Amino acid sequence: MENSKSIGVFDSGYGGLTVFKSIIKELPDYNYIYLGDNARAPYGDHPFEIVYQYTLECVEWLFAQGCSLVILACNTASAKALRSIQQKVLPVKYPNHRVLGVIRPTAEVIGNYTTSQTIGVLGTRGTVNSQSYPIEIAKFFPGVKVVQQSCPMLVPLIENNEHLTLGADHFVKKYLNELITQAPELDCILLACTHYPLLIPKFLAFLPDGIQLIAQGEIVASSLHKYLLNHPEIEGKLGRNVAPKFYTSGDATVFNSRASLFFEEDVASVQIKALD
Numbered sequence: 139m140e141n142s143k144s145i146g147v148f149d150s151g152y153g154g155l156t157v158f159k160s161i162i163k164e165l166p167d168y169n170y171i172y173l174g175d176n177a178r179a180p181y182g183d184h185p186f187e188i189v190y191q192y193t194l195e196c197v198e199w200l201f202a203q204g205c206s207l208v209i210l211a212c213n214t215a216s217a218k219a220l221r222s223i224q225q226k227v228l229p230v231k232y233p234n235h236r237v238l239g240v241i242r243p244t245a246e247v248i249g250n251y252t253t254s255q256t257i258g259v260l261g262t263r264g265t266v267n268s269q270s271y272p273i274e275i276a277k278f279f280p281g282v283k284v285v286q287q288s289c290p291m292l293v294p295l296i297e298n299n300e301h302l303t304l305g306a307d308h309f310v311k312k313y314l315n316e317l318i319t320q321a322p323e324l325d326c327i328l329l330a331c332t333h334y335p336l337l338i339p340k341f342l343a344f345l346p347d348g349i350q351l352i353a354q355g356e357i358v359a360s361s362l363h364k365y366l367l368n369h370p371e372i373e374g375k376l377g378r379n380v381a382p383k384f385y386t387s388g389d390a391t392v393f394n395s396r397a398s399l400f401f402e403e404d405v406a407s408v409q410i411k412a413l414d
Contacts, residue, residue: 143377144169146205148196151179152297152393153332154211155400157240160355161209162382164363169377171203173410174397176388180293181214182262182331189264193219194227199410201235207372209362210239213261213330217241217268236372241270243361244328244354249279251352252326258317258349259286261330262293271330285324287317289331296333297396302340310340318346326350336399385410 145168147158158172175181175196181189193215200208210216216239223237248257259271266288275284291309295301318324325348329335335353345351366373384407386393397405 143375144171144203144205144380144383145376146170146197146200146203146208147172147211148175148193148200148208148215149173149210149212149332150175150181150192150215151293151333152176152396152400153293153334155397155405156332156335156353157209157211157355157358158382159401160359161362164356164359165366167378169380170382171200171205172382172384173200174384174386174388174393174407176386176393178387180262180297181212181218182264182293183290184214184264186218189214189218190222194223197223197237201232206235206375208235208237209358210237211332211358213240213332214264215239217265217270238362238365240332240354240358241274241330243358244330245271245274246278246361247357248275248326248328248352249282251350252282252324254323254325255281256283256285256321256324256326258321258324258327259284259330260289260313260317260327260334261286263288263290265330271328283321285317285320287313287320289313289334292337293331293333296336299396299399301337306337306340307344310337311344314341314344318349324349326352328352329354333400384408 151174173196178192197208210220220239228235266286272284275282295306341351384405386407386409390407390409393407394405
């Protein structure tokens with residue numbers, strides 16, 4: 139099978155491409171398959187059961203393409219579906235497969251970025267309401283205070299290519315102010331949505347001095363590198379030197395035009411007809 143022995147990278151839409159780009163930069167030689175569930179995006183406001191169902195369908199589709207390792211490059215899917223898939227599905231149906239997310243790798247290192255011991259988190263409603271970041275960060279940095287702010291308007295702005303317009307300024311300033319008001323001493327803000335790196339110029343324009351902005355791409359890529367070094371039984375089975383493949387559950391032409399904003403290269407995707 140041409141797609142066999144690949145690392146699968148999944149997101150509900152386009153944001154995971156920012157993580158995917160960092161992964162390829164860190165680990166360029168492996169074979170990759172990217173799947174965006176654009177027909178059913180965004181996941182951010184869906185209840186747990188729906189996010190879990192959609193995520194599992196996408197993970198199983200990637201397994202069927204020969205991916206034995208899948209990265210959920212989506213904070214909402216990582217928050218609402220990853221643990222259930224790891225604990226309930228893999229041991230029973232796919233004992234030789236692995237699924238990893240973006241929350242734990244970030245939580246393992248994010249405390250190193252703060253000197254005030256206070257971190258702000260910007261994310262979708264689904265990620266924020268799950269409390270996944272405060273819970274996970276507390277495991278590694280129990281003395282760090284975490285405050286969160288949901289940003290429901292940012293993903294629609296980005297996916298409609300309105301994120302660098304003057305109209306986006308209002309929401310960027312609004313969410314930053316609401317976050318910082320909760321803890322004026324914070325000195326580190328995590329962009330806990332893989333879409334948000336496209337808004338970094340806006341965030342930096344309105345961010346007070348002394349606050350560091352952290353995106354996840356390089357963190358996740360570095361964590362994956364370490365994971366493969368520590369698991370040679372998985373790394374040794376991965377194929378190499380085949381160009382990345384891109385799939386979408388939505389319209390391929392639309393995906394290709396929008397994906398280039400996130401991936402910063404031209405993308406040629408294939409539409410899949412079903413995920414079951």
